[in-house]
Amino acid sequence: MTVTAGLNVSEQVSAAERVDVPRHVAVIMDGNGRWAVKRGLPRTEGHRAGVTSLRRTVRHCSDRGVQFLTLFSFSSENWNRPAAEVGFLMGLLERFVRRDLAEIHRQNVRVTMIGEREGLDKRILGLIEEGEALTCDNTGMTLVVAFNYGGRNEIARAIRRIAGEVEAGRLKAEDVTEARIAQYLDTATLPDPDLIIRTSGEQRLSNFLLWQAAYAEFYFPDVHWPDFDECALEQAFAAYAARDRRFGGLSAKVAR
Ligand code: IPE
Ligand code: IPE
Numbered sequence: 276m277t278v279t280a281g282l283n284v285s286e287q288v289s290a291a292e293r294v295d296v297p298r299h300v301a302v303i304m305d306g307n308g309r310w311a312v313k314r315g316l317p318r319t320e321g322h323r324a325g326v327t328s329l330r331r332t333v334r335h336c337s338d339r340g341v342q343f344l345t346l347f348s349f350s351s352e353n354w355n356r357p358a359a360e361v362g363f364l365m366g367l368l369e370r371f372v373r374r375d376l377a378e379i380h381r382q383n384v385r386v387t388m389i390g391e392r393e394g395l396d397k398r399i400l401g402l403i404e405e406g407e408a409l410t411c412d413n414t415g416m417t418l419v420v421a422f423n424y425g426g427r428n429e430i431a432r433a434i435r436r437i438a439g440e441v442e443a444g445r446l447k448a449e450d451v452t453e454a455r456i457a458q459y460l461d462t463a464t465l466p467d468p469d470l471i472i473r474t475s476g477e478q479r480l481s482n483f484l485l486w487q488a489a490y491a492e493f494y495f496p497d498v499h500w501p502d503f504d505e506c507a508l509e510q511a512f513a514a515y516a517a518r519d520r521r522f523g524g525l526s527a528k529v530a531r
C-alpha cells in the first residue's frame with residue numbers, strides 16, 4: 276500500500292485501493308505473551324500493548340464500514356492461567372471500559388458481550404452491562420466482546436435451555452432445528468462471521484465460535500496481536516475479497 280503523506284491513517288487507506296470489507300469480522304487476538312517475551316518484557320506488557328491494538332482495530336473497522344466486529348478477549352479456558360496473569364487481564368478490561376467506553380460511544384459503536392455471565396465477578400459484569408446499556412441505541416458498528424467465552428460452553432448452555440423448554444412442553448423434539456438452536460446461542464441476533472482472523476501464526480479455533488464458523492473464511496497472519504495494525508487489517512480484507520465462497524454450492528462465476 277502506498278502511504279500518502281499528510282493524511283491520517285484512515286485517509287491513507289481511503290487513498291489506497293479499497294476492497295469491500297466483510298460484514299462480520301471476528302478476531303482471535305493471540306500472541307501478546309510471545310510479543311512481550313521476545314522483547315525481554317513480562318507477558319503483562321504484551322497484554323497492555325494488545326489494548327492499543329484493540330483500540331486501533333475497533334476504530335479502523337468502524338471507519339471502514341464493518342458492521343460486526345467480534346473480539347475474543349478471554350476464553351472460558353483462560354482461567355487456567357496463573358492467578359496473577361488472570362488478575363492483570365481483569366484489571367485491564369476494567370480500565371479499558373472505564374477509559375474507552377465514552378470514545379466508543381462517540382464512534383456510534385454498539386457494544387455487546389457473548390460468553391457465560393453466570394459466576395462472573397459482579398463488578399466486571401456490571402461494567403460490561405453498563406457499556407451495553409449506554410450504547411444499545413447506537414446505529415454504527417456492533418462490537419461483540421467475547422469474554423468468558425467458549426463455543427462448547429455456549430452450545431451446552433443453549434441445549435440446556437432448549438431441553439428445559441421441551442421438558443416444560445413448550446417445544447417438541449421436532450422443533451429443535453438448526454435455526455432454533457441458533458436462536459438459543461449468545462449470538463442469536465448476530466450474523467455468522469464472514470472472516471475469522473487469528474494473529475500470532477497459530478492455526479486453531481481454541482473453542483471460538485464453533486457453531487458460527489461453519490462457513491467462515493480463515494486468515495492467519497504471522498504477526499503477534501500488538502503488531503496487528505491498519506495495514507495488516509487491510510491485507511486481511513484484501514485476502515478475504517479474493518476468496519471464492521461457495522457454501523457447498525458452485526462459484527457464482529461457474530453457476531452463470
Ligand atoms: C492473547 O495473547 C491474549 C489472551 C489470551 C487473553 P496470549 O496471552 O495468548 O499470548 P501468547 O499466545 O501466550 O503469546
Ligand atoms: C485464545 O487464545 C483465546 C484468546 C485469544 C482470548 P489462547 O492463547 O488462549 O489459545 P491456545 O491456548 O493457544 O489454544
Ligand code: MG
Nearest residue numbers: 305306307308
Ligand atoms: Mg495465546
